[in-house]
Amino acid sequence: MTPPSSHASEPEGDLPDWIVWQQRPFPDANLLLLNGATPALIDSGYRSHATATVDWVARRTRDLELVVNTHWHSDHVGGNALLQHRGAGIAASVVDAEALNGDAPDCCLSKYLDQPVDPYVVDQPLADGDIIRLGNADWQVVATPGHTPGHLAFWQPEERVLAVGDLLSTYDVGWVNLALDGPAVAATALESLQRVTDLQPRTLLPAHGALPRDSAAALDAALRRAQRLVDDPTGAVWYGARRIFAFALMIRHGIATSQVEDYLVARDWVLDAARLLELEPVELARELVASMTASGAVAVSDGQLRATADYSL
Ligand SMILES: [Zn+2]
Known part of the structure; x- marks a missing residue:
């Protein structure tokens, strides 16, 4: 097993020092630690690197309070079980929480996608517009359905930083599942992108790939890609x-x-x-x-x- 730092690079952007973002290759989502008074990790990578994720967090903060998930795909929740076992709470969308904490079949689409996920429960369900203290600031929960029905982004208005999960990256937009989520799901994803574009973020923190150097250009490209999925x-x-x-x-x-x-x-x-x-x-x-x-x-x-x-x- 390779530690997540092996292929990773630190961003060159001007993030405040309490926002620690680090790229890592598939199958993991990137690392994003919001350090400070309320240490929180946004997404926890794939299960095969759960121990490496825990170690990375432990080198940077003493008591992780919360893992916050953008959505429940296996590359974003794979460290949840281990971090929860070690005392962190798990926050996720109401949509994901109701399924994970209830008896809905096939949570995380683990069987459907054939992607194993170690079981966890959601301690804190999040709804659109909720304000949640993460690191040293209040973040706004932004519902961004499309890639999954419960997908969330997290917006910090003073820093104008947006954690986007799989909504977009420098090279693509999140894939959509027309069979599970209906023929309108590509349009739903496009609306979500439009919604976060209207926030005019200064910095985008994607869950895969590099930090976009130009947020407006990255969003513009993502809107065009999302429109193509609607049209085709x-x-x-x-x-x-x-x-x-x-x-x-x-x-x-x-x-x-x-x-x-x-x-x-x-x-x-x-x-x-x-x-x-x-x-x-x-x-x-x-x-x-x-x-x-x-x-x-x-x-x-x-x-x-x-x-x-x-x-x-
Ligand atoms: Zn995903």
């Missing part, structure tokens, strides 16, 4: 499938080429995507592998199909 629902389904499959390859460090089709046609997300695209699941599986191979997103080595993006297990 078929493309949006393929985009989500590529993202989910690349992540599956990363967390398994590849899948044997002889087993890739069997793996894919057994996945709920593949069956859903195939239905929307009016393809047989095996046709979708073959097209997915072919198109991702052609684009260079995946490649075969040692008999394994692997993601080519930077990742660390």
Whole structure:
């Protein structure tokens, strides 16, 4: 296991010293510690690096009070169970909290996406407009549904800093699931982006990739990408499938080429995507592998199909 600092770089932006942001490669979300009077961590990475996440936090603050989740995907909540066991509270959207604390099936879409998550409970449900003390300041909870129904961003108006989760990064916008969340979900994601654009943030803190150097330009590019997902629902389904499959390859460090089709046609997300695209699941599986191979997103080595993006297990 590689510690999260191995591929990471500190931002060059002018963040106050109590906001500690550090990039790390997939399958983890970036690290974001709001230090000070109320030490809080926004998102906790993937489960395989939970101990490294705990160690990173412990080097910077004594008593982590809260883990705050932008949403419940496995790369954002993988350290929750360990941090909760060590005394931190967990805050997440009301939508995620009701599912996680109730008996809703398949919380975190763990089975659906085939992404393991260690179980945790939500201590503090967050609703749009709530004010929450994190680090040394009050942050506003901004509901930003789309990528997931319960997705949240966190806005600090004095510093004009916005933690955006998977709403956008320097290279993409969060994928959407038209099968689970309905045909209007791409428009919902676009509205969420428009909403945070209107805040005119000075600094965006994304959960993946680098710190955008120009927030307005990053939001502008994200709005155009999100609009394309609205205009091209078929493309949006393929985009989500590529993202989910690349992540599956990363967390398994590849899948044997002889087993890739069997793996894919057994996945709920593949069956859903195939239905929307009016393809047989095996046709979708073959097209997915072919198109991702052609684009260079995946490649075969040692008999394994692997993601080519930077990742660390
Ligand atoms: Zn996500």
